[in-house]
Amino acid sequence: MRMKLAATAAIALTALPLTASADGDVNIYSYRQAYLLEPLLNAFEKETGIKSNVVFAKQGLAERLEREGRNSPADIVMTTDISRLNDLVERDLVQTLDNDVLEENVPENLRHPEGKWFGLTTRARIIYTSKERVEEGEITTYEQLADDKWDNRICTRSGKHPYNIALISSMIAHHGEAETEEWLQGVKDNLARKPQGGDRDQIKAIAEGVCDVSIGNSYYYGNMLKDDSQRPAAEAVRLVFPNADGRGTHINISGISLTKSAPNKDNAIKLMEFLSSPEAQNIYATANTEYPANPNVTPTGLVAEWGEVHPDSLSLQVIAENRNAAVKLVDRVDYDGE
Amino acid sequence: MSEAATSVNPGLTPPLLAKRTSRRWMISALLTTAIVALPVLSVIVLAFFPEENIWPHLIDTTLPRYLVTTIKLMIGVGIITLAIGLSSAWAVTMCEFPGRKFFEWAMLLPFAVPAYVIAYVYTSLLDYAGPVQGALRDWFGWANASEYWFPEIRSLEGATLMLGLVLYPYVYLLARAAFLDQSPSLFAVSRSLGHSALSTFFKVVLPIARPAVAVGLSLALMETLNDFGTVDFFAVQTLTAGLFDTWMNLGNLGGAAQIATTMLIFVVILVTLERYSRQRQQQFAARDNRDPIRRFTMSFPRQLICVAVCAVPVVFGFVIPGVTLGVYAWEYFDESWNPAFLHNTLNSLFLSGTAALTTLLIGITLAYSRRLHNTRGMQVLMRLSSLGYAMPGAVLAVGVIVPLAGFDNWLDNLMRDFFGVSTGLLLSGSAFAIVFAYTVRFLAVSAGSVESALQKVTPSMDMASRSLGNSPGKTLVKVHLPMLRGTLITAALVVFVDCMKELPATLILRPFNFETLATYVYQFASDERLYHSALPALIIVLAGIIPIILMSRSISNTRSMA
Numbered sequence: 001m002r003m004k005l006a007a008t009a010a011i012a013l014t015a016l017p018l019t020a021s022a023d024g025d026v027n028i029y030s031y032r033q034a035y036l037l038e039p040l041l042n043a044f045e046k047e048t049g050i051k052s053n054v055v056f057a058k059q060g061l062a063e064r065l066e067r068e069g070r071n072s073p074a075d076i077v078m079t080t081d082i083s084r085l086n087d088l089v090e091r092d093l094v095q096t097l098d099n100d101v102l103e104e105n106v107p108e109n110l111r112h113p114e115g116k117w118f119g120l121t122t123r124a125r126i127i128y129t130s131k132e133r134v135e136e137g138e139i140t141t142y143e144q145l146a147d148d149k150w151d152n153r154i155c156t157r158s159g160k161h162p163y164n165i166a167l168i169s170s171m172i173a174h175h176g177e178a179e180t181e182e183w184l185q186g187v188k189d190n191l192a193r194k195p196q197g198g199d200r201d202q203i204k205a206i207a208e209g210v211c212d213v214s215i216g217n218s219y220y221y222g223n224m225l226k227d228d229s230q231r232p233a234a235e236a237v238r239l240v241f242p243n244a245d246g247r248g249t250h251i252n253i254s255g256i257s258l259t260k261s262a263p264n265k266d267n268a269i270k271l272m273e274f275l276s277s278p279e280a281q282n283i284y285a286t287a288n289t290e291y292p293a294n295p296n297v298t299p300t301g302l303v304a305e306w307g308e309v310h311p312d313s314l315s316l317q318v319i320a321e322n323r324n325a326a327v328k329l330v331d332r333v334d335y336d337g338e
Numbered sequence: 339m340s341e342a343a344t345s346v347n348p349g350l351t352p353p354l355l356a357k358r359t360s361r362r363w364m365i366s367a368l369l370t371t372a373i374v375a376l377p378v379l380s381v382i383v384l385a386f387f388p389e390e391n392i393w394p395h396l397i398d399t400t401l402p403r404y405l406v407t408t409i410k411l412m413i414g415v416g417i418i419t420l421a422i423g424l425s426s427a428w429a430v431t432m433c434e435f436p437g438r439k440f441f442e443w444a445m446l447l448p449f450a451v452p453a454y455v456i457a458y459v460y461t462s463l464l465d466y467a468g469p470v471q472g473a474l475r476d477w478f479g480w481a482n483a484s485e486y487w488f489p490e491i492r493s494l495e496g497a498t499l500m501l502g503l504v505l506y507p508y509v510y511l512l513a514r515a516a517f518l519d520q521s522p523s524l525f526a527v528s529r530s531l532g533h534s535a536l537s538t539f540f541k542v543v544l545p546i547a548r549p550a551v552a553v554g555l556s557l558a559l560m561e562t563l564n565d566f567g568t569v570d571f572f573a574v575q576t577l578t579a580g581l582f583d584t585w586m587n588l589g590n591l592g593g594a595a596q597i598a599t600t601m602l603i604f605v606v607i608l609v610t611l612e613r614y615s616r617q618r619q620q621q622f623a624a625r626d627n628r629d630p631i632r633r634f635t636m637s638f639p640r641q642l643i644c645v646a647v648c649a650v651p652v653v654f655g656f657v658i659p660g661v662t663l664g665v666y667a668w669e670y671f672d673e674s675w676n677p678a679f680l681h682n683t684l685n686s687l688f689l690s691g692t693a694a695l696t697t698l699l700i701g702i703t704l705a706y707s708r709r710l711h712n713t714r715g716m717q718v719l720m721r722l723s724s725l726g727y728a729m730p731g732a733v734l735a736v737g738v739i740v741p742l743a744g745f746d747n748w749l750d751n752l753m754r755d756f757f758g759v760s761t762g763l764l765l766s767g768s769a770f771a772i773v774f775a776y777t778v779r780f781l782a783v784s785a786g787s788v789e790s791a792l793q794k795v796t797p798s799m800d801m802a803s804r805s806l807g808n809s810p811g812k813t814l815v816k817v818h819l820p821m822l823r824g825t826l827i828t829a830a831l832v833v834f835v836d837c838m839k840e841l842p843a844t845l846i847l848r849p850f851n852f853e854t855l856a857t858y859v860y861q862f863a864s865d866e867r868l869y870h871s872a873l874p875a876l877i878i879v880l881a882g883i884i885p886i887i888l889m890s891r892s893i894s895n896t897r898s899m900a
Contacts, residue, residue, distance in 0.1 A: 027850055033861040034851075053850030055767075056861060059586055060846035063736045064766075067743035071750055071763045073850070087589055158573060160583055196492045196573035208466035209482030229869065233467070327587045331399035336575060 025051045026267040029061040030078040032254065037078070039283050044274050050267050065093050065259060072261040075268035078120075080254045081162045085117040086320035094257040099269060105276035105294045109313065110253055119253035119316070120275050121290035124218045124309050125167050126249060127240040128203055133212045134238070141243045142171065142250070145213070146186025154190045155202040155211035159335035160327065163199070163217060163252060168329060169322035170250045173314055177325055185333045195336050200224055200233075207236035217252075222289025222302045241309055248312040252319075253293065363810060364716070367707035370700050371719045377737030377778050378602070378725045384736070385599045388592030392584050400580060408563065408576040411498055415562045416555060418502025422651045423509025423554065428539065429648055431517040434633040435641040441648040442514075443890030448655025449507035449832075450882025452839040452856065454567030455875045457500050458868050459659040461571070462666075464491040492572040500568055503655035505558040511828065511889075512554035512787070516547035519794065522631050535634070549793070552612050553786045557727070560605060560782075564730040566842065577601055578730050591736070598733045605728040606721070660879055666872030674873040678853065683877060686854040689769060689844075690837035693776035694830045700777065701784030701829060705792050706814050709800075720789065724782035731779065731842035738775045738847060742766045767849055775843040780836050784829040791825035792818065831889040835882045855881070 030037060034056045041052040055061070055074075062084070065072050077094065079085050088094045089112065097115040110119030127139060139145070145154060156164065171180040192211035202214035203224060214237075224234035241249045256275060262268050274280055281292035285299045291309065292299060330336070396404075426445050430438055448456075464470050466483050480486050490496065520543065528538040544551070569576050577597060585594035636644070667674065704723055708716045726734055743766040753761045765771055795818060803813040819826065841856045848857065855878045862871035 033865050034853075035861055036865070055848060055850055055852075056857075057845040058864065059582070059732050059842070060735055060739075063591065064739050064743075064846060067739045068763055068766055069743070069747055071747055071760070073763065073767060083587075083589075090589075160587055162587070165587060193490075194573060197571075204465075204467060209484050210466070227867075324588055327583070328395055328399075331395065334399070334403075336573065337403060 024264070024267070025053055026075050026264050026271050027073045028052055028054045028076045028078055028271075029065060029074045029259075030054050030056045031058060031061065031084055032056065032078055032080050036288060039287055040275060040280050043279065043283060044271055047274065047279075048267075048270055050270065052271065062087055062091060062093065065261075066091055068261070070261050072259060073263060074259050075262040075264045076271065077257045077259060078254070079257075081166060081252050082255070082316045082320050083162055083166065083323045085112075085253075085255050085257060086317070086323075088257050089116045093260055095260045095262070097258050097269070097272070099273070101273040102276055105273075105281075105296075107293070107295055109315065110255075110293050112317075117255045117257045118272065118276065119255045119293045121254045121281075121284045121288075121293055122251045122311065123254070123290055124241060124249045124251050124311070125163060125215060126218050127242050128206060128214045128216055128221070128237040129240055130206045130212045131236055131238050136238065139213060139240060139242075141246065142167070143183065143243075145190065145215075146183045147190075150190040150213055152190065152192050153212040154187065155192055155205045155214045156187075156195050157198055157202060157216075158195045159184075159188075159330035164215070165323055165326045165330070166252050166319050167215070167250050168326040169319045170312060170314055172322045172325055172329070173318050174247065177329065181329055181333060184329055184335060188333050188335050194338055200230065203237055204230075204233045207233035218291075218306070219289040225302065239306065241306075243312070244310045247314075248310040250314075251291075251309070251311045253316060254290070363703075363707040364711050367704050367711075367716065367719055370703055371723045374700065374723045374778050374781055375725065376741040377734055377775070378722075378729060379737075380740035381595045381729065381733055381737040382599050382602075384592055384595035384740070386592070388596060389588070389590040390593070392588070392590055392593035392596065396580065396584075400575065404575055404577045404580045407494060407574060408578075410494060411501070411569070411574065411576055412559050412562055414495075414498035415501045415505060416559055418498065419506040419509045419558045420551075420555060422502070422506040424513050424544075424551070426506075426648045426651065427510050427513035427517055428543075429644040431514055431631065432633055433641075433644050434635050435644040437645055437648070438633075441652070443887050444652050444656075445510050445648060446507045446886045446890055447652055447883065448504050449511075449835055450879045450886055451504050451656060451659050452567075452841070452875075452878060453501055453504050453561075453565055454571065454841070454863070455663070455859070455878070456504055456655070456659050457497070457568045457571050458863060458871075458875075459662045460496070460500060461491055462868060463658070463662060464488075494572075494574050497568055497572045497574045500572075501562050501565060503651065505561055506651060506655075508558045508561075508832075509551060509554040511832065512550040512790075513547055515825065515828065516550035517543065518631070520546055549790050553790055556605075556609055556612070557783060557786070559608075560727050563601060563605065563728070566730055566732065581730065581733070585733075594733065598729055602725060602728050606725070609721070656879075660876070663872045663876040663879065666869050667876050670869045670872060674870045678858075679874065679877065682853045682855050682858050682874070683881065685852065686838055686856070686878075686881065689772055689776065689854065690834045693773045693780065693837045694834040696773065696777050697781050697784045697833045698788075698826060698830045700781060701788045702814070702819075702826070704785050705789040706810075706818070708789065709792055710810055720785065724785055726778035727780065727782035729779075731775075731840060732846060734779055735775055735843040735846040738771060738778065738843070739766060742771055742774070767847070769849060769852070771847045772844055775847055776833075776837045776840060779840070779843065780833045783833050783836065787825055787829040787832075788822065791822050795821060828889050831885040834885050838878055838882055 028037070034054045037054060041054070045051055061077065065074055065077065068074070077088055094116050099115065102111070102115070102118050106118045110122065111117065127142075127145070129139060139150075158164065159168070168180065168184060171183060175183065193205070199216035199220040202211075202216055203221065205211050206214055218239070221234055221237070221239060224230040243249055256272055258265070258268055258272065276294055278294060278297045281294045281297040282300065284290050285292050285297070285303050286301055289302050291303060298304070426441070429435070430442050430445065462468055471488055474480070474486070474488070478486070524542055524546070525538060528542045529535070533541060564578060566578050566582060569579055570582075581594045581597040584590050584597060700723075704720055708720055729737070743763065746761075746763045746766050749764070750761045753759050799817055800813055803817045804810070808816060839856060841860055844854055845857055845860065848854075855874050858874045859871040859878065862868070
């Protein structure tokens with residue numbers, strides 16, 4: 001009797017998800033939270049009638065895609081940084097896409113040369129300083145973070161976080177590994193506390209007087225201003241776009257790839273085109289204070305107030321290639337240690 | 339004859355086992371174990387194919403710290419769970435004090451709080467902007483963090499406390515069941531021989547309860563070893579942190595699988611050592627002795643101590659987190675209320691319920707097969723089937739994908755070749771995959787408790803039933819299952835609550851647009867929007883309370899029933 005019950009349940013279980021990914025939809029494996037995608041996907045459905053289905057996880061989606069092979073239901077993978085996109089290419093899980101709309105909407109430096117991924121938004125990794133305790137212009141470059149002057153005054157999240165890894169990768173590209181190691185050691189020596197929490201927590205730490213300077217992505221600040229409980233902390237800091245007068249500020253991208261298996265390829269391409277269109281790009285900018293990848297879209301609101309960013313023109317590919325070197329560097333200087 | 343020679347269990351005499359039925363039990367145990375062991379085996383296979391050899395770099399840099407931190411964390415959590423679990427179980431079982439009946443089940447409440455949720459809550463309470471430090475600043479007139487010292491919650495000590503607070507119920511649960519099971523006459527004899535209550539506890543009560551306590555403690559410690567959410571949030575660098583770093587940042591899944599396998603070996607050694615050290619013990623309760631427990635009547639100060647021993651863990655492990663979540667949920671109700679809640683709750687209940695039932699059935703099959711056929715081989719099978727618990731959930735999820743997607747694609751190729759139709763993915767990406775992962779992960783919980791309970795049933799029961807002409811199956815259904823009713827319900831409910839809280843495997847394996855309460859909480863928490871996740875987090879906790887109350891009642895009933 002119990003066995004029968006279990007068997008029935010098992011059959012019901014396997015049947016359950018089949019209804020969730022019908023043909024004619026578009027299926028997304030996303031490293032970005034589903035609720036952040038919702039406004040975009042709703043707009044897409046309204047325009048085209050195509051429904052989107054999402055699985056969100058921070059780990060394991062590439063492995064799932066790989067193992068599911070040609071039968072994978074996923075059409076699209078969305079990521080929040082370049083190294084995940086590069087992983088997909090290296091594992092040969094995504095396909096080349098030659099598409100005029102995407103090529104027009106996404107500038108060359110923000111997409112894969114063969115169309116294996118396309119950037120949708122950019123985010124600047126900037127320096128936050130205390131309005132009270134740091135003069136305007138006192139720090140203007142990433143390199144200065146290693147100055148003795150900031151001893152015991154810097155807070156960051158873990159050196160191993162992909163956003164920090166990408167920043168360190170860009171430093172390696174510009175200065176070489178040895179010099180970057182020295183720099184990273186300098187930054188570590190200046191830390192006011194062991195790396196912890198997220199980017200918002202560092203801004204809060206400045207407001208609390210734990211430290212005076214932190215590193216963080218630009219959109220976190222924007223999102224903190226929108227939240228009543230976090231606004232006071234955000235208002236205590238000033239934004240510095242580092243190296244603006246030199247090589248430019250380090251940027252990372254959130255991006256999208258078409259999987260090799262893509263059972264709903266036409267729909268997937270439509271979605272990719274839509275996400276790079278002005279309409280969707282504006283949603284990105286206003287909803288999550290990110291920079292549109294599409295150069296024809298003028299950002300509004302807070303992103304516009306920050307003015308034009310001068311981005312580091314370093315190829316994202318190079319940043320992705322330096323990733324493993326950067327990770328090991330973080331271990332060597334024991335950045336996350338006590 | 340050969341069976342008699344290999345049989346370790348002195349109780350069951352082989353002639354009573356009709357060969358065919360015994361073989362049927364063994365084969366079903368073998369098959370089940372083979373299926374359940376697949377994910378762990380997949381991970382072990384992955385470990386043979388690393389992208390690069392990760393060890394020289396690890397040994398040169400972070401490995402020593404990972405190891406030391408992991409061991410410190412495990413020792414700390416071990417001490418806390420033992421101290422709280424044993425003392426409260428003893429107090430509730432053996433002492434008479436006001437509120438005893440209430441604490442009997444209330445001690446289990448922290449079990450309903452996921453470790454990552456309690457970590458979020460205490461961080462928001464104790465960090466600089468939180469109410470505690472705010473009040474202190476107002477009181478003493480401090481201006482900012484540089485003017486005073488306050489313990490850092492995001493630390494090894496903080497993580498130890500958090501995990502200890504939500505994991506001690508494992509020890510409490512099993513210790514209490516074991517104390518209830520002990521014959522009061524043993525205690526009385528020890529006292530009459532001149533031992534004090536305390537020395538009786540350590541010399542008689544604890545050694546008898548040891549198998550159960552060891553199971554509870556090892557569950558708590560394995561959970562600690564595999565925890566990623568809490569240690570990641572607190573920036574405590576354990577081996578699991580190193581594992582995820584190798585996987586996600588270095589893109590070296592094989593290297594990560596090697597770390598996971600190493601952790602697995604570590605766990606196996608620990609568990610084996612514990613078992614080896616009590617290898618020669620064999621206990622059977624004399625079931626006819628069912629004297630009611632005579633609880634100590636105590637002086638008022640002692641009663642107060644008992645109340646404190648029980649109240650403190652419940653207040654810190656449940657009341658404070660629960661109330662805090664309630665307040666946040668109330669304040670952010672408009673932003674966090676979502677009509678999908680009901681749906682997510684049903685998903686959670688359905689998956690957890692199915693997994694609890696499956697796990698229980700498999701647990702019974704394995705434990706009973708071992709009873710019928712107690713060979714080395716069966717023991718190894720038992721251990722093999724429990725390994726899923728010794729692996730981080732996300733790694734196990736990859737181990738689940740490998741065989742399921744492999745099977746799906748094999749079948750699909752076959753169908754394409756022979757019939758020209760594609761069956762696509764049947765198991766991978768289905769709710770079945772999640773239930774399978776839950777079963778593999780939590781089988782250790784049910785199989786372990788069923789096994790230890792079954793061991794205490796004297797073999798003369800089996801012999802009596804079998805000599806009356808009952809088959810092994812009938813004996814199980816008519817004799818053992820009714821006797822073990824309490825244990826079975828408890829095992830199923832523990833698995834149920836564990837499944838409700840499970841996060842990493844669910845995230846990776848779930849179908850499209852599929853949320854459980856835990857994944858729903860996570861998508862906000864992972865975006866640094868803790869407040870928005872308060873309401874669903876509160877629902878997980880509330881949903882966990884009901885099985886906990888049921889669980890506690892079922893344990894008390896086993897005693898009063900007799």
